[in-house]
Amino acid sequence: MTHVVIVGAGQAGAALAAKLRGDGFDGDITLIGAEPVPPYQRPPLSKAYLLGDMSKERLYLRPAEFYKDQRISLRLGTRVVAIDPSAKSVTLSDNTVVTYDELALTVGAHPRMLPADIGGMLDGVYAMRDLDDADAMAPALVAYRHVLIIGGGYIGLEAAAVAAKRGLKVTLVEMADRILQRVAAPQTSDYFRALHQSHGVDIREGVGLDRLLGDDHVTGARLTDGSEIAIDFAVVGVGISPATILAESAGIAVENGITTDSHGRTSDPHIWAAGDCASCLFHGDRIRLESVGNAIDQAEAIARNIMGADQPYLPKPWFWSDQYDCKLQIAGLNTGYTDVYTRMGDAPGVQSNWYFKGAQLLAVDAMNDPRNYMIGKRLIEAGRSPTPAQITDPATDMKALLKP
Known part of the structure; x- marks a missing residue:
């Protein structure tokens, strides 16, 4: 029976384990997390949770019974200190050795801290x-x-x-x-x-x-x-660094994160990586996406490929940020943009900024403008680009831009 070990009990690790079971995987699953609590949402930590608008229990992605019912073995409050790819095993902080058939690294990232001096x-x-x-x-x-x-x-x-x-x-x-x-x-x-x-x-x-x-x-x-x-x-709040030390110590290739191929495999064919710790391919470039959406999508793609789907993963970048009463939604990646065009909304605080590289639409920042965010997201995913004149003209029927 195949044993999948997942190191990192965050959004990506939890999504990978759930997807395996949901798609009918019948082998053993072990999910190892350094924190003593079940997998939880991180974005609300700096927003609703700190404001007192969300309880700790509501942070949890799944109730504890889910993991028991789905035969997912949770090893919490435990760190993996070493990987031995040749023996296909991991050593835990309590010196326990766990063997695997397939290993997934969903270890996230660490905040950059100020120097002691x-x-x-x-x-x-x-x-x-x-x-x-x-x-x-x-x-x-x-x-x-x-x-x-x-x-x-x-x-x-x-x-x-x-x-x-x-x-x-x-x-x-x-x-x-x-x-x-x-x-x-x-x-x-x-x-x-x-x-x-x-x-x-x-x-x-x-x-x-x-x-x-x-x-x-x-x-x-x-x-x-x-x-x-x-x-x-x-x-x-000066950014984060991908958690790569464990992978590097095991001889796994690292390039701005743990290097993965189009299917989510690392340089070891039995080791996979997903989420903030992993760098992946996007239109020929190697990128690392720090977002909940990518963590879930990439992890679920890996789950399918562990089960033999052999399907490449194409990231669909999207992000969000909540500040005061403003919800920022971002679609696409603006890397290499040459021009930005602004579309003002019909109410105060409603605005979208559209990034172009020449005539190609790359990304959209939408502030309190979910409708234009969704339109921009669908246009980018379809590889279609409106003209700047269409974007900036208040009379443009934006939804009509989606028509063939």
């Missing part, structure tokens, strides 16, 4: 990646306290939104010239800068952190422009 190890410095991080930060979210957010990407902006909604004084610093510079056009940066400033967030662009101040607990920050501010705590 600039105050990164002081008490009161938080990251936001897992449930422990959220639980550790929650007591600090007290109205009128002053929080410094380091990093103006989506992680930092979501943390700023939660803090502002809880009544804290919020200062956000971004070393680049503008927030979201790495991932979005100036038009999208402008939208979110205005949104945060309307909620009282002090956004400082082109300014980085020199060092955090304090003996044991952080009490202030010195910025690269020479200014100093007194703070009660800090949140680090």
